[in-house]
Amino acid sequence: MTRPSGFTARNERISFLLDVTPSLRLRDVAQELGVTEMTLRRDAAMKEAAFACQGGYIVPHRFVGDYDFDKQMRRAITAKRQAAGYAADLVPADACVFLDTGTTLPHLARALSRVQVRRIVTHCLTVADHLHGRTSAVVEFIGGTLQPRTRSCHPADPVAALSEFDIDMAFLSAGALDAHGVLTCSHDYEVAMKRAALAAATVTWSVMDTSKIGQTRSARFATLSELSGIVTEQGVHPSGEGLPTVSPGAA
Incomplete structure (x- = not known):
């Protein structure tokens, strides 16, 4: 050629x-x-x-569209890496882990490549790319309709897609966490997979940098009371403890 x-x-x-x-x-x-x-x-x-x-x-x-994935990947890189490091410390050896789409969790994927986890499940192309050739874990990629804005695939039935995996821990991205403990993201199509992962996993954390706290996005997918907690560059916050202006009991 x-x-x-x-x-x-x-x-x-x-x-x-x-x-x-x-x-x-x-x-x-x-x-x-x-x-x-x-x-x-x-x-x-x-x-x-x-x-x-x-x-x-x-x-x-x-x-x-308006959501610039590359720009978001470059934003708050140090904070995202620090949050990812704290999140990786939560993962026990031989665990099966679900990684959501987003611009923080690729950093967690890199961190987990150095941890002896058993299996990593994801629907995010960027996460899969970060894991390629870097981990001894089995990497399971969930296919479906490709959404270029978030570099992720979304199956018609995400609950069924995740049901074959015994997921120990799920890490979800979030575009924002408002003062009432409501987690939101930028795209409606993200919600179904996030909810499926939340239902499938024994333990679920959301990983974000603190600039997203006190903000809100268009698509609601969970409340803080449904999660084990939040992980930020400041550390691990079980049930949201230590996060400013957030009420863990919000409905």
Whole structure:
């Protein structure tokens, strides 16, 4: 194959590839086109680009919307890594763990790759990518309808999809935790999987940086009283203890 050179040629080639598949792995495309990943990210920033880069993947530009996954991945990185470290310390050896989608849990995936867990279940492409080649655990990927904004797949029946796994611990992402203990996310389609994981797991924690506390997003998925607690860069908060302006008993 002749490698396309220049933005226009690369843009046309990537547009053609995206007509065949809904997303492309950034590193694979860079290798195929003979350019660096940074070159493709710069291409994606061009107003004429037919594609966008999100969380290590290339997706059609028309799917990007207001939620910028790449931007969220870069936000509060230190806090997210610290929160992930505290969360990893909660996981016992030989556990089966569910990891939700989001921009904090990929950091937890990296941390868990150094823990002797038995199995990791996820529906998040970014989490799966972080685990690839880095863990001895069995990684189970849940397929379904691809949602490019969050780099996640969503099955028609998430309860059935998770029922075959004996999940010990689930870690859920959250876009916000308001003053009444209500956890919300940015997309309605996320709710069903979060609820299924909450029902399937013996223990469930939400992992977030503290900037999300006191905020709210459009889609409600749980209350603090339904979880074991919250993990932030400040540590582990069982039942929300130590979090400002949050009422654990909210309904």
